[in-house]
Amino acid sequence: MPAYFDIAVNLVGSALEHELDTVIExxxxxxxxxxxxxxxxxxxxAKALALTQAHPRRLYCTAGVHPHQASSWNDASTAELTQLCSxxxxVALGECGLDYNRDFSPRPVQRRVFAAQLELATKLxxxxxxxxxxxNxxxxxxVREYRPHLPNALLHCFTGDRAMLEACLALDLHLGITGWVCDERRGQELAALVPDIPDERIMIETDSPYLLPRNLRPKPKSSKNKPEYLPHISEHIAGLxxxxxxQxxxxxxxxxxxxxGLERDHVGT
Incomplete structure (x- = not known):
């Protein structure tokens, strides 16, 4: 049986938090x-970090400020984030970026906080x-401004069009693909693009508990996506x-x- 690394699980502050031990097992x-x-x-x-410390080698985490929460950034945030990242x-700084779909934080604030986090990542x-x-x-x-100074950069849950794909590849970004690609309604454009992602740039994720694959059978009683469904997503992408x-x-x-940077910790698995 192959091994899988789910690179995006929302275990803290989501519907999975109350059953996290079962989810992990x-x-x-x-x-x-x-x-x-x-x-x-x-x-x-900070909660995610505490959770990983309770489940060594099974869990790792990111630390950062999502664009939805960009308005929470203040003068102490850089120091606090630096401490978490130590x-x-x-294993990565984030989730950071821009979200103009919901605009939970003003766009100028989103841009400033995103740049501040990329700047910190270059220093760390x-x-x-x-x-x-x-x-886009x-x-x-x-990203273009900071990419030359970043060791690695990933755009998770990629759902862009061909122009966005080409822009990301030009910046040497890795791309995370979710069960969005299993959706016959919304995922058709992504399904057509997935074959064009180079082997060395692609990763897979559930982004659980969100984005339950629509073609999962039998259909789960719960609408919650879970890491255990990653093999289904992986097989679907492999077919595309x-x-x-x-392989x-x-x-x-x-x-x-x-x-x-976890090869040494999981060599041979």
Missing amino acids: DAAKLRVSPLLVIGSDLAES AAQV NMPVFMHERDA RDFIAI RGQDPS FAALCYHNSLRFF
């Missing part, structure tokens, strides 16, 4: 391990875990790319370990 039974727990603001990032379990020499929705032009412009499912899973697993 059910995923591990299918060799979906480790899981990357996402921090969306500084308080949530922990070994924090850390990979960044990024979010973008309906903000500004997102690419800001014309690749052997086991594709291994490719994504090792891409993820390399990106987050």
Whole structure:
């Protein structure tokens, strides 16, 4: 059975939090391990870090401020985030980026806070875990400024068009693909683009509990997505790319370990 690394799991502050032990165990039974727990603001990032420390090697996390929470950034945030990122379990700075779809924070604030976090990542020499929705032009412009000084950069939950794909690849970004690609209504454009992502740039994720794959059978009683469904997503993407499912899973697993600097911790798995 292949091994899988789910690079985006919202275990803190979501519907999965009250059943996290079961979520972790059910995923591990299918060799979906480790899981990357996402921090969306500084308080949530601290909780994610504490959770990873209670589940060594099974969980790692990010630390950062999502664009929805950009208005929470203040004069103390850089120091607080720097402290969080000093922990070994924090393997990327983020989730940071731009979201013009909901505009929960004003756009100028989003841009300023995104740039501040990229600047910090360059100083800490850390990979960044990024979010973008309906903000292609500004997102690419800001990332282009900092990309030469970042060791690695990932746009998670990629759902862009061909122009966005080409812009991301030109900036040497890694791309995370979710169960969005399994949606026959919304995912058709992404399904057509997935074969064009280079082998060394693609990773897979559930972004659970969101984006439950619509073609999952039997259909789960709960609408919650879970890391245990990652093998289904992986197999579907492998079919779109014309690749052997086991080989594709291994490719994504090792891409993820390399990106987050975890090869030494999980060699031979």
